[in-house]
Amino acid sequence: MTQPLPSKPFLDVLAGTRQAVPPLWMMRQAGRYLPEYREVRTKAGGFLDLCFNPEFAAEVTLQPIRRFGFDAAIIFSDILVVPYALGRNVRFEVGEGPRLDPLDTPDKIATLPPRADGAKFAPVYEALRRVRAELDPKIALIGFCGAPWTVATYMVAGQGTPDQAPARMLAYREPQAFAKIIDALVESSIGYLLGQLEAGADALQIFDTWAGVLPPREFQRWSVEPTRRIIAGVRAKAPHAKIIGFPRGAGALLPGYVEATGVNGVSIDWTAEPSLMRERVQSKVALQGNLDPLALIAGGDALDRAIDDVLENYAQGRLIFNLGHGIQPETPIAHVERMVKRVRGYRG
Amino acid sequence: MTQPLPSKPFLDVLAGTRQAVPPLWMMRQAGRYLPEYREVRTKAGGFLDLCFNPEFAAEVTLQPIRRFGFDAAIIFSDILVVPYALGRNVRFEVGEGPRLDPLDTPDKIATLPPRADGAKFAPVYEALRRVRAELDPKIALIGFCGAPWTVATYMVAGQGTPDQAPARMLAYREPQAFAKIIDALVESSIGYLLGQLEAGADALQIFDTWAGVLPPREFQRWSVEPTRRIIAGVRAKAPHAKIIGFPRGAGALLPGYVEATGVNGVSIDWTAEPSLMRERVQSKVALQGNLDPLALIAGGDALDRAIDDVLENYAQGRLIFNLGHGIQPETPIAHVERMVKRVRGYRG
Numbered sequence: 176m177t178q179p180l181p182s183k184p185f186l187d188v189l190a191g192t193r194q195a196v197p198p199l200w201m202m203r204q205a206g207r208y209l210p211e212y213r214e215v216r217t218k219a220g221g222f223l224d225l226c227f228n229p230e231f232a233a234e235v236t237l238q239p240i241r242r243f244g245f246d247a248a249i250i251f252s253d254i255l256v257v258p259y260a261l262g263r264n265v266r267f268e269v270g271e272g273p274r275l276d277p278l279d280t281p282d283k284i285a286t287l288p289p290r291a292d293g294a295k296f297a298p299v300y301e302a303l304r305r306v307r308a309e310l311d312p313k314i315a316l317i318g319f320c321g322a323p324w325t326v327a328t329y330m331v332a333g334q335g336t337p338d339q340a341p342a343r344m345l346a347y348r349e350p351q352a353f354a355k356i357i358d359a360l361v362e363s364s365i366g367y368l369l370g371q372l373e374a375g376a377d378a379l380q381i382f383d384t385w386a387g388v389l390p391p392r393e394f395q396r397w398s399v400e401p402t403r404r405i406i407a408g409v410r411a412k413a414p415h416a417k418i419i420g421f422p423r424g425a426g427a428l429l430p431g432y433v434e435a436t437g438v439n440g441v442s443i444d445w446t447a448e449p450s451l452m453r454e455r456v457q458s459k460v461a462l463q464g465n466l467d468p469l470a471l472i473a474g475g476d477a478l479d480r481a482i483d484d485v486l487e488n489y490a491q492g493r494l495i496f497n498l499g500h501g502i503q504p505e506t507p508i509a510h511v512e513r514m515v516k517r518v519r520g521y522r523g
Numbered sequence: 524m525t526q527p528l529p530s531k532p533f534l535d536v537l538a539g540t541r542q543a544v545p546p547l548w549m550m551r552q553a554g555r556y557l558p559e560y561r562e563v564r565t566k567a568g569g570f571l572d573l574c575f576n577p578e579f580a581a582e583v584t585l586q587p588i589r590r591f592g593f594d595a596a597i598i599f600s601d602i603l604v605v606p607y608a609l610g611r612n613v614r615f616e617v618g619e620g621p622r623l624d625p626l627d628t629p630d631k632i633a634t635l636p637p638r639a640d641g642a643k644f645a646p647v648y649e650a651l652r653r654v655r656a657e658l659d660p661k662i663a664l665i666g667f668c669g670a671p672w673t674v675a676t677y678m679v680a681g682q683g684t685p686d687q688a689p690a691r692m693l694a695y696r697e698p699q700a701f702a703k704i705i706d707a708l709v710e711s712s713i714g715y716l717l718g719q720l721e722a723g724a725d726a727l728q729i730f731d732t733w734a735g736v737l738p739p740r741e742f743q744r745w746s747v748e749p750t751r752r753i754i755a756g757v758r759a760k761a762p763h764a765k766i767i768g769f770p771r772g773a774g775a776l777l778p779g780y781v782e783a784t785g786v787n788g789v790s791i792d793w794t795a796e797p798s799l800m801r802e803r804v805q806s807k808v809a810l811q812g813n814l815d816p817l818a819l820i821a822g823g824d825a826l827d828r829a830i831d832d833v834l835e836n837y838a839q840g841r842l843i844f845n846l847g848h849g850i851q852p853e854t855p856i857a858h859v860e861r862m863v864k865r866v867r868g869y870r871g
Binding site for chain 1: 685688691692695696698735736737738739740742772774775776779793794795796797799815817818820821823825828829832847
C-alpha cells in the first residue's frame with residue numbers, strides 16, 4: 176500500500192476547507208528584494224533570459240520557499256511570455272519595464288496569429304518540472320498567465336501606462352479588431368495553462384492587473400468573459416483544475432466576476448471593502464490577500480496592525496494570506512520575516 | 524411682492540427632487556479642449572496666474588456655459604490654492620503638472636502653520652462674485668476644494684505620482700506628523716469653502732481624487748473623517764450648505780463614506796458597480812456621474828452606448844449627469860455637443 180500524499184494547506188483552502196492558520200505566500204515573492212535573486216538575475220542576463228532559462232527560473236522560484244517556508248511557490252515567469260509566443264517583439268529595458276511593438280491598428284492586428292507557438296513555452300514547463308522535483312510535497316506549486324485584457328493593454332500600448340488608455344480607446348473605437356487580440360490570448364492561455372498543469376503545477380492564477388480601469392460593460396466583455404472562456408477551456412481537459420482570479424481593482428464588480436468565471440478563489444487588493452468581500456465573495460470561493468505592500472515596507476506598528484486587519488477581516492473564512500499586489504523591491508527582508516511569524520502565530 | 528427665484532435643477536436634485544431630464548455639467552469643463560480657454564490661458568501667463576486673476580478666472584468659468592448651456596458652472600481654480608495659502612511653494616510646470624517643495628519629514632511638517640492665510644483666497648472669491656453676477660439664475664454655481672488626503676498627497680510628494688506612495692508611506696510611518704498636515708487642511712478648507720459660499724457659490728464639491736489607493740482603515744482615517752470634519756465645520760455656520768463628495772475609486776467603501784460624512788451627493792467614477800450604487804448610495808443622496816472620459820473622446824456608437832448606460836443605470840433616481848473624471852484636453856467639442864443633445868433628449 177502506498178502512503179497517502181500529505182495534504183497541501185494552500186490547496187485545501189481552494190478545495191473548500193478553511194485552515195486554522197491561513198496558508199501564506201506573496202505575489203512576486205521571487206524578486207529583487209532578495210539578494211540571492213539579484214545574484215541569479217545578474218548571471219542570467221536579461222529578464223526574459225531568466226524567464227526562459229529552466230535552471231535559473233527554477234532556482235529563483237525556490238529561493239523564497241527556502242528562506243521563508245511559504246505554503247506555495249509560484250513559477251518565475253512573466254505575463255508577457257504569451258505575446259512573445261504569439262510572435263510579438265517583447266523586450267525589458269532596465270528600469271523601464273516592458274516594451275513591445277504597439278499593436279494598435281486593425282491592419283496590424285490582422286497579422287496576429289490565432290494562437291501562440293506552443294514550443295516557446297517549453298522552458299517554462301521544464302522549470303516547473305524542476306521545481307516540482309525539489310519542492311516539499313506539502314507546498315503547492317502555482318502556474319499562471321496574464322488575463323487577456325491586461326496582456327492586451329501592454330500589446331496595444333507597447334508599454335505600461337498609468338490608466339491603459341490606448342487599449343481602452345482601441346476597444347471603444349475598434350471593438351472587433353480588439354476582440355481578435357483577446358481571442359488569440361484566450362486560445363493561447365488555455366494551452367499554456369494546460370501545459371503548466373501537465374508539467375506539475377497544482378493550481379493556476381490568472382492575473383488581471385488592469386481590470387480596475389474598466390466600466391461595468393467593458394469589464395464584463397473584456398475581463399470577465401475571456402477569463403470565463405479560459406477557465407472553461409482548461410476544465411474541458413482538466414476538470415478539477417484549481418484556479419485563482421485576480422481582477423485587481425474590480426471592487427464591487429468582484430461578486431459578479433466570481434459567479435461568471437467559475438474561479439475557485441480570488442486574490443483581492445488592499446482597497447477591498449471587507450463586509451462585501453465576506454458576504455458576497457468569501458461565502459462562495461477562497462479569498463487571497465490583501466496586505467498593502469507599502470505596509471510591508473513601512474514595518475513596525477503599521478505593519479502589525481495591517482496584518483491583524485487582514486486576519487480579523489477574513490481569517491474566519493477560507494483565507495490564503497498574501498499581499499494585495501506584488502512585493503516591492505525596497506521591502507526589508509526582516510519585515511517579511513515579521514509578517515510570516517505573525518501570520519503563523521495566528522490562532523483564530 | 525418679489526418674484527420667487529427660478530429653481531435650479533442642479534440644486535433641486537441635491538435637495539431631494541429627481542428631475543425628468545437630469546441636470547448636466549462636466550468636471551474640468553473649463554479647460555484645454557476649448558479654444559476660447561486656450562486663448563485666455565495664453566494671455567494669463569502661468570496656470571496660477573489664471574486661477575488668481577478674477578477677470579480671467581470668471582471668463583473661463585463662463586465659457587462652457589455659453590457654449591453648451593450646462594446646468595452648473597464650477598469656479599475655475601485648483602485644489603492646490605489651499606497649500607499655496609498655507610505658504611507652500613506651488614508651481615505648475617508646462618506639461619509636467621504641479622510641483623511643490625516636498626513636505627515629507629516631521630521636522631518640515633512642524634513648520635506648517637495651523638491654517639491658511641485667508642487673504643490669499645480673495646481673488647477666488649472675487650471671481651465667484653463676477654460669475655454670479657453674469658450667470659443665468661437657473662444655473663448653479665459650484666465652489667470647491669480638494670479633500671485633505673488628496674491635497675496632502677501632493678504636498679508630501681511634491682508632485683503627482685501613480686499611486687501616491689510617498690504620502691501613504693508617511694501616513695504609515697509618521698501618523699502624527701501626517702495628521703498635522705491633514706488638520707491644517709481641514710481648518711483651511713472650512714474657511715475657504717465658507718468664503719466661497721459667501722461669495723455666491725450655490726453648492727460645494729470636495730475632490731478626493733486619490734481616495735481609492737487607501738485600505739479601509741486608512742480610508743476611514745484620512746479620507747472619510749477629515750471630509751466629515753470639513754462638512755460639519757461648514758454647516759456649523761451655513762447649516763443648509765449643499766455639498767458633493769468625490770472620493771474617486773472608493774468603490775464599495777462609498778456607502779460608508781456617504782453615511783459618515785453627511786454629503787448631499789456623491790460623484791462616482793466610471794468603474795462603479797451600478798446595483799450597489801443604486802441600492803446603497805443613490806437611495807440616500809444624489810448621484811453624480813459617471814461617463815468614462817475616454818468614451819467621450821472615442822465618440823460614435825461607443826459614446827452613445829456609454830451615455831445610455833449611465834442613464835439606464837441611474838436616471839430613475841436622483842442623477843446629475845457628469846463624467847466619471849475630468850474631461851481630457853484632446854476631447855472633440857462635437858462629442859460634447861453630441862452628449863449634451865443625447866442627455867437632454869432623455870425622457871425616462
